[in-house]
Amino acid sequence: MSPADADAYPSPRYAVFGQPVSHSLSPAIHAAFGRALSIPLRYEAIEAAPADFADALAAFAAGGGRGGNVTLPLKELAVPLCASLGDSARRAGAVNTLVRRGDGWHGENTDGRGLVRDLTDRAGLDLRARRTLLIGAGGAARGVAPALLDAGIGDLYIVNRTGGRADALADALGQPGRVHPRYLDDAGKLGEFDLVINATSAGRGSGLPILPRSVLAHRAVAVDLNYGEVAVRFLSWARAAGAHDVVDGLGMLVEQAAEGFALWHGVRPDTDEVYRQLRSRNALLVTAD
Structure with missing residues (x-):
């Protein structure tokens, strides 16, 4: 990445890839984790059709991407794009979390x-x-x-x-x-x-x-x-x-995000407050808690 690119992205870049993805709560969740732990990051949602996913991921890496989440319908397609896989991703045959290691992606599954x-x-x-x-x-x-x-x-x-x-x-x-x-x-x-x-x-x-x-x-x-x-x-x-x-x-969304955040930053954030805030805005259909 050139110095100009580095200046354009002063905080490490993270993203969720999917189609559709505009509804995703992942950007809000990771922003809250970052604020709570004073860890600067830039997290965005990137719409990618299956046929375009490989190119979108390569462009993200070239622009300074350090980690990503993968949602429907791309989780299985992410597997061959990874240079290495964790045990959970290998057993699942699907990836929901990407970690940049050197020149390649390491795939995990925290779902x-x-x-x-x-x-x-x-x-x-x-x-x-x-x-x-x-x-x-x-x-x-x-x-x-x-x-x-x-x-x-x-x-x-x-x-x-x-x-x-x-x-x-x-x-x-x-x-x-x-x-x-x-x-x-x-x-x-x-x-x-x-x-x-x-x-x-x-x-x-x-x-x-x-x-x-x-x-x-x-x-x-x-x-x-x-x-x-x-x-x-x-x-x-x-x-x-x-x-x-x-x-x-x-x-599950909050907890798998916390697992991914820990892979990227080496510390697992507390999830209770983020869950409480999201639940207050999405208060339907849960009776087990």
Whole structure:
């Protein structure tokens, strides 16, 4: 980077990449973390279509980018763009956090740790031995599945409209007998689940999966990895179907951001105040906390 470029970017640059991405709360979250810890940074949202992601990431690095977050639909596409991968990203086959190391990107995935921390520490849920239904097999599902297994859930059923993607995720997780890929249309035949997680982005359109009430066990927890209006449809269904607890993805968003911030800056910020402020402005649909 030339001296002129360095003068143009006096604070280290960070960004979230996605499509769409203008709605993202990540810039506000990381700005709050930086203020709390007196760490200067510049964090922006960069819209990137899948076909343009590699070029957008290269331009960001050339302009002084030191770290990034990756959201839908780019998490799996980020994997081959990384020179190295952490264990979480390698197991997931998806990247949500980028760290600049030398001339290349190191990829991590903090989604799963963020989700587990939100559900256990903030919502006070015991995940152990919960029979779990994971809806979707894309980048979001890949990010959380390994951490859920590590947290001690029981059998994990992955349902997806495209059976091949569910099979591929199950194969990547490598726990036959505990992980079961199925077609989405078969969800109603699989019995009751203690934990039902929507890892699709269907709430953004009209394609939200319709599940029978029978998938929810007594005192079941329903989780949508989305937050805000995108989570309304699924969690409204879960409430009407009798879920004991419903949780949106806002807490997970904050916790995974804190994990990424620690990778960039060597210190993990406290999340409670940032979560409280965001929750006061996004106060829908959470009853587990």
